[in-house]
Amino acid sequence: MQNKKTANRFLAIFALGMIYGTMFNLPYIKYVFYDDVAAVMNVNNSQLGFLITVYSIASIFALVPSGWLADKYPAKYLMIFSALAQGIATLWFAFNMENYTIASIVWAISGVAGASVLWTANLKAVRLSAPAEEQGRAYGLWEAMCGLSAMVCNFVALWAFSLFNNSAESLKYTIISMAVMNFIGAILVQFIYEDPKVETTEEVNEEKEKVSFKQTLALLKNPGLYLSSIIIFCTYGVFANQSFLTPYTTNVLGAAVTFAGGLAILRSYGLKLIGGPLGGWMSDKLKSASKLQIIAYIGIGVSLFGILFAPVGGNSTVLIVTILMLVLSTFCFMARGSMWATVDEAGIPVELSGTAISIISLIGFSGADIILPPLLGSWVDKYGNEGFTYVLYALIILCVVGIIASILMLTFKNKRTSN
Numbered sequence: 001m002q003n004k005k006t007a008n009r010f011l012a013i014f015a016l017g018m019i020y021g022t023m024f025n026l027p028y029i030k031y032v033f034y035d036d037v038a039a040v041m042n043v044n045n046s047q048l049g050f051l052i053t054v055y056s057i058a059s060i061f062a063l064v065p066s067g068w069l070a071d072k073y074p075a076k077y078l079m080i081f082s083a084l085a086q087g088i089a090t091l092w093f094a095f096n097m098e099n100y101t102i103a104s105i106v107w108a109i110s111g112v113a114g115a116s117v118l119w120t121a122n123l124k125a126v127r128l129s130a131p132a133e134e135q136g137r138a139y140g141l142w143e144a145m146c147g148l149s150a151m152v153c154n155f156v157a158l159w160a161f162s163l164f165n166n167s168a169e170s171l172k173y174t175i176i177s178m179a180v181m182n183f184i185g186a187i188l189v190q191f192i193y194e195d196p197k198v199e200t201t202e203e204v205n206e207e208k209e210k211v212s213f214k215q216t217l218a219l220l221k222n223p224g225l226y227l228s229s230i231i232i233f234c235t236y237g238v239f240a241n242q243s244f245l246t247p248y249t250t251n252v253l254g255a256a257v258t259f260a261g262g263l264a265i266l267r268s269y270g271l272k273l274i275g276g277p278l279g280g281w282m283s284d285k286l287k288s289a290s291k292l293q294i295i296a297y298i299g300i301g302v303s304l305f306g307i308l309f310a311p312v313g314g315n316s317t318v319l320i321v322t323i324l325m326l327v328l329s330t331f332c333f334m335a336r337g338s339m340w341a342t343v344d345e346a347g348i349p350v351e352l353s354g355t356a357i358s359i360i361s362l363i364g365f366s367g368a369d370i371i372l373p374p375l376l377g378s379w380v381d382k383y384g385n386e387g388f389t390y391v392l393y394a395l396i397i398l399c400v401v402g403i404i405a406s407i408l409m410l411t412f413k414n415k416r417t418s419n
Contacts, residue, residue, distance in 0.1 A: 011192050012125075013145060014188075015192040016079075016125055016129070016142055017142050017143075018149045018185055018188050019118070019149075019185030019186065019189050020119075020145075020146050020149065021152070021153055022086075022182050023083065023110075023113070023115075023182065023185070025150075025154070026110060026178050027051075027055045027107055027111070027114070027115075028052075029178075030048055032154065032158075033171060040168045040171050041097055041098060043100060050104075051103060051107045052107075054107045054108050054111070055111040055115070056111065056115075057111070058108040058110075058111030058112050058116075059112065059116050059366075060362065062112040062116035065358075066112075066116040066120040067358025067359065068358075069354065070117075070120040070121045070353070070355075070357070071124075071351060071354040074195045075125040075128070076125070076189060076193055078117055079118050079121050079125070079189050079193075080190055081117070082114060083113075083185045083189070086114055086118075087179040087183045087186070088179075089113070090106070090175060091175075094173075094179065097171065116358075120358050120361070123340060123353075124354045124357060125193070126138055126139055127344065127353050132344055135284070135289065135340075136279070136280040136282070136283030136284040136292065136338045137280040137283075139276075139280050139337055139340045140276045140280015140281060143272060143276030143333065143336055144337075147276065153178065156177050156181060157174050157177055160173045160174045160176070160177040161174040215349075215352060219352050219356060224342075224346025224413075225346060225348065227342070227346065227408055228342040228343055228345075228356075229359070229360045230402070231342050232340070232360055232361075232364030233364040233365075234398045235335040235402060236336070236339075237368040237372050237395075237398050238402075239333075240368060241372055241373065241391070242328065242332065244376060245307075245328075247260075247388075248307075248391075249263065249318075249321070249325075263322060263326075266326070266329075271330050274330060275334045275337060276333050276334070278333075278334055278337070279292055279333065279335060279338045280338050282295070282334065282338075283341055288345065288410065288413070289338040289339070289341035289342045289344075289345055290345055290410045291406075293335055293338065293339065293342070293406040294407065296331045296332070297399040297400075297403045298399075299328075299334075300328055300399050301399040303324045303325070303331065304395055304396050304399070306320075306321075306324045307321050307324050307325070308392050340357075342406075345413045346413075372394075375394075376394060379391060
């Protein structure tokens with residue numbers, strides 16, 4: 001019986017990770033097919049970049065209501081609806097790539113469907129899929145499945161692109177393949193994932209009564225909500241802005257562009273399959289996601305100090321810094337694999353998970369995306385290679401703040417559970 005429950009849980013998280021990984025190929029298509037997208041759409045760099053702005057604004061505005069939706073309706077149907085909406089919108093764009101107005105609408109739909117509605121429902125579904133003592137493993141496995149899904153989708157897109165010699169035709173079928181992957185994600189959730197319980201009408205009414213305005217106000221007064229937001233801000237901030245290590249490798253260390261690019265791919269995708277599950281497993285063994293965060297922050301900070309003080313010049317330096325970067329990325333994925341388990345440590349009721357996740361995402365993810373990249377990028381623009389030093393120190397400061405927030409979360413948890 002226990003083996004069956006474990007197998008069902010694995011399949012459920014597999015489906016949740018796979019549908020998640022299909023939702024972001026189109027909005028971020030320029031990161032893989034930049035020149036072809038710009039040429040076929042007949043747009044300049046600013047117009048192409050503005051689509052991400054549209055996407056981000058739509059997702060931010062939709063985050064809070066998406067939490068309310070996730071707490072009112074079954075996650076399964078919200079995810080299927082989001083994937084189908086994304087797939088239909090993607091097909092619409094595939095046949096209207098030269099229409100910038102349609103592109104803007106499609107990117108807005110993507111922000112609402114993927115970055116908000118599916119995101120909140122997906123994370124709540126992961127939380128509900130495992131008991132409290134296995135939250136870390138559930139989120140760690142989900143992180144790995146998201147990485148696997150993203151790799152599969154990218155390989156399918158590259159295969160579709162290679163089938164034609166004409167750029168417009170190649171891109172059209174590449175985008176169609178992305179829509180197909182959205183539909184496959186919806187099918188996987190439909191047939192593999194089941195919400196933890198089938199609610200009767202009485203249970204639904206009771207759940208709706210619980211998720212009241214008064215309950216939401218109580219949630220906003222919970223210190224754990226904000227500590228979890230800070231932890232996720234720090235973890236995601238370090239993870240996202242380790243992208244500065246790619247130009248650091250070429251500009252400061254003098255490594256080849258192809259080497260730096262290959263290292264970036266390994267850091268971004270390959271290590272996710274190791275670090276995510278490892279971090280989740282360790283947090284469950286430690287019986288605390290916050291304890292794992294502290295360990296990960298220390299590992300990241302030590303790696304950053306090693307990179308900072310590595311002597312510049314020579315192949316040996318490149319080798320040392322490469323190893324340090326891989327260690328850093330592994331710790332980043334360990335932290336990412338357990339950071340959402342801090343929601344459980346914060347004592348947030350399950351019926352308010354969706355609302356909590358949307359608020360935490362607004363502070364942690366949107367805050368990090370809005371504040372950190374332009375700030376850190378401005379230092380590199382202003383100070384050149386010296387700016388990378390300031391970036392590395394800023395990431396170390398994030399680790400320190402994350403450690404403080406994690407310690408406070410442990411204190412809050414112990415105080416809450418001892419009462």
